[in-house]
Amino acid sequence: MVFFGAGILPGGQAAQAADKPSAVQGKTFTIGTDTTFAPFEFRDSSGNLVGIDMDLIRAIAKDQGFNVEIKSLGFSAALQALSSNQVDGVIAGMSITDKRKQVYDFSEPYFDSGVQMAVAKNDNTTKGYDDLRGKTVAAKTGSEGETYAKSIADKYGFTVKSLDQSATMYELVKSGNAVAVFDDYPVLAYGIAQNNGLKTVTDKVPGASYGFAVNKGQNPDLLAAFNDGLAKLKANGGYQKILDTYLKAPQNTAPSSFWDLLAQSMPALLSGLGNTLLVTAISFLFAMLLGLLFGFLKVSQNIVLRGVATTFVNVFRGTPLLVQAFFFYFGIPQLTGQPINIWVAGVLTLSLNSGAYVTEIVRGGIQSVDPGQLEASRSLGLSYLTSMRRVVIPQAFKIMTPSLINQLVILLKDSSLLLAIGFAELLYQGQQIYAGNFRVAETLLIVGVMYFVVIMLLTKLANIVDKRFNK
Template sequence: MLFTPATASAQPGRTYTIATDVTFAPFEFQDGSGNFVGIDIDLLHAIAEDQGFSVQIQPVGFDAALQAVQADQADGVIAGMSITDERKNVFDFSDPYFQSGVQMAVLADNDDITSYDDLRGRRVAVKNGTEGAAFAESIKAQYGFETVYFADSASMYDEVRTGNSVAVFDDYPVLAYGITQGNGLKTVTEKEAGNDYGFAVNKGRNPELLQMFNDGLQNVRDSGRYDEIIDSYLGEGAASSDNSIPGLIKSTYPQLLKGLWLTLVLSVVGIAIALVIGAVFGLFRVSRNVVLRGIGSVYVAVFRGTPLLVQAFFIYFGIPAALHFQMSAFTAGIITLSLNAGAYMTEIVRGGIQSVDKGQMEAARSLGIGYLKSMRKVVMPQAIRTMIPSYINQFVITLKDTSILSVIGLAELTQTGRIIIARNFQSFNMWLIIAVMYFVIIMALTWVSNRLEKRINA
């Protein structure tokens, strides 16, 4: 989609990019067919249809969704987002579309924890930025328990299932949905009053979009469509699924294969570009020119000295915000992987060149062959033989590094697993399936590396 400034007037017929978190069932998640669904998503589509505009869903996670709107990478955000005074300083909110609340849950077979008083001296799991976390913090001094934070509800529930925490505080609709999906928990307290959820845009931007959302919300409520959406996810007819390993494979393999394909594309394209970058800067690193050596050293220091996560955020959110343009998550992911892997490739090239006996270059030069030609014809062919295993190893590392790009909304294999777990809460089975997929791919690459090494050294 072409970038349109967030200050542009909202109007029917326009397509808006809406950021969300697809790991917050039943409000937003991805179904077995790969479609984005949930209370928030269905409601947004109903409002868009009523008001005559279109939406493009940008699934980036809750924290990244807020940053995307602030950086003008998205026009709005809907992600089960509580309307608070602090957030009103940064965002403009719509009319409330859902009244939430907080409940406490424990393991289904735990009869020892029945109230907040039973939490004294215990540990409780909460999710970053949620009403559950805020409520737990507000009462933990009174009841003497400790809180531990997680990025998604599935991880919180796993924390309780493993026994590391005795309870979880979460938004009551999320808990209710998770229980229907077999998360192994039960609620033990009444619902505490919570905040309202709202749709939001960047502060001072897109007031017309907010107005269309509010108008559409009222129409959807009046027509009865709103109640139908809520009942489809929280009513007695809410569907559950087969969560055995064969059942999960059967229902999720299209998504998993799509995630695996994106992982491989990111890895192959990223490492191909990194090979070129590494060759150029590797030659810089061994150049006789002090300026070129300095450029190569600075590049390596910057990209080896900062976390890949920080690089992804800076390239996807920081640079577009500073220069006022829009960049796709795929483009940002390729740039991030290429530059990061390129720094390591640079050192592989430098090490390979320096592993060649200096006498080889001296012999070539004594025959009257120029420096560059000697490097190309004599040194590099020998250096490449020693680089091949390191190249394959870096490819494996880059393939695994693609999982970090989920923070900018790329649904590669690991993020696909998180999205699936967010709707069925079957962490062990899903991570086992994904681990096997990674293992098969990496073992195949290792076999290729060994075959190449044997052929080259034959």
Template structure:
């Protein structure tokens, strides 16, 4: 009975922790605060400036419309694909991200009146003098951005001109792929590509603009009709007053930004944003590992339990989370479960749950292996002295097993810290996501990823040294 009570207490403790970390943030109808998702790497429509503020045509437009119509909103920078999926799952109220209005998308979303007429252009490396038209693409690789109008146009002419398509999730990687020679050209929305060329992305435009679709503000089908109406009304007011054109001119007619592109210049400009990203990385890691340790101990003990039901439950849990990619788990927990249960969960809470469950499965195997590494005679000796199974496990076996588990725990700590980078896919602004956002502004991929990599390396080395010192102290204290 005592052992059963301990299991109940442990499980209740886990549930309590998750209830604290799982703020289901339904929109407060009285405050009328709308959650609006956006891209993070689509300058000049949305990008982050040096001060860390999200700016661009879309950002200034929604701000001006909100002021005109008197509603509150919260911007959630997710990236284009995640933003669209979040709207489908009703995790957000709307999307403004240079989103082309297409017949296919009209089946799922309601769009505002068009606020920008786009088009497609092709660019190549500025030192390339051999490609001047679509005919020169035959047998070559062409880079496009997933889900964009540029990707759709490139696919429509791919068979005719015989080139291979390679897709990326953000514009900076498109440009870098062409500059490194992996791809010979890139198709992109003309204002985005023209802005990048003007800012010195190393490319040049070689074709005339192809007709394209218009951009629209999107909400879920049949939902948030009042928000859509306010957007259309506010847009019309801004166009009539001339403020709409002022916003366009602010970015489309802007000259190249003067900046220090040296390693230390970039580090200085980006340091505050990177430190905020590092802070989020460490929070995700520490909180997730605390929960994972609890899960690991509970399910690790289940794995060696004499109770077949407990062993079966633990085996299913471990197999699921060790047998599926962390990326899939993150998408399922952030998009799938909330859509199925009609709830909302913040990206940070979803990230913590994902990391905790994933790391907990590996911790459970570490605990199981540690316990089974202790000589069976230790348990038998404890039981022969009259100790019940639970007390023998807690007082005799586990203390010896912990010493064997420490190196594996340290290794899991480092793995989990690095795994936080995957959570950028659901819009968590951790260190990797901070790097992506900064690159979208300065287009300095190589140096920025070098800085981000060095930050990860320094933090992991410090944590490894501290952990190794702790391991030695524990072992010496036991000897």
């Protein structure tokens, strides 16, 4: 007998159904997922995205004959990507709730969750919910842990602080800024096995089930294929094998020392650093072109041109860069119906935002040149454009150079905000690493040192160029 989502088909019908080509066979689907939800999705020491969700979707894809492209975005960003059709489906330990059913279509449940409370390993006073009165607890945004914690918060008199990452929540507890954390029990069990510094103090409370989600009314063939593949995996033992890999006595695979962590992390961090430098270089080039264009418009004698430049500056300097990143990557596809490449979204965000600041640098540099310089050159018979190009601009560029170097450094650091849309820059790679091994402080120290070294080298190089060309 072969299992098909809704039930069991008789032998003859099952054979015919098994021989019938799948409607998704040969197709490629983009699947969004979280970045920090071990053991459901995380990166191993080699940088590969693994976990229950990842093994499950890949096994189902193989069985059903379709291909998957995984986008590790973060839970909230993955849902936004789904809503904007940047991805075809989401698998991220996502609880099936009545509210979400209004927006998404869910597969059959593939995991029955539950919630536990954990405290710092050295905390011997917090032993249950009664000890939480007047204190703060942490929970992950959109999770069953958050839902359950809020449901009992008034009864036990505690405050819930919601965060986006499990690893960050655990650090909050260990640092004493929260007394406990509410999280899904398999996530806690895996983290404790990796020495995340916590211990559970309550029994598991039954929670909602996890499901694979697609937009409501869309991709029914993909949803049907997931259900079919899931049923087959459960029937042949493959499903249980995947669960046992991560949940049955999980082994501590975290690096044993700082140097082991450094060695294991460096390939992924260098890859992220390369992306950071590349997106910074491309964005700064476009920012300079935009800044020069709108900078000249701002000192134009034409009121319309000045108004266009002023509007550009006000819009992109007056809104947060993170909002711009979300708009370009998630908003534009919803407005146009066309997905946008994450590199394009990243470069657009950084270029336009930085271009607004470069515009003001250019305007300030030009206006800092003594007006008498322009008047003198015009009196000698030079045209306005020639006077600007040969007399004003060279002097203005010397004035602008320190500010442009500073803007380049700011742009490089601002690129870290692109992790919110899943861009694989340096800090994003750091998050991927500590999501699996829970070595948050040490990983961030390595990332910080790498940023510091690169920025110092970049600043020195820029200063050398400045001295050479602005003697």
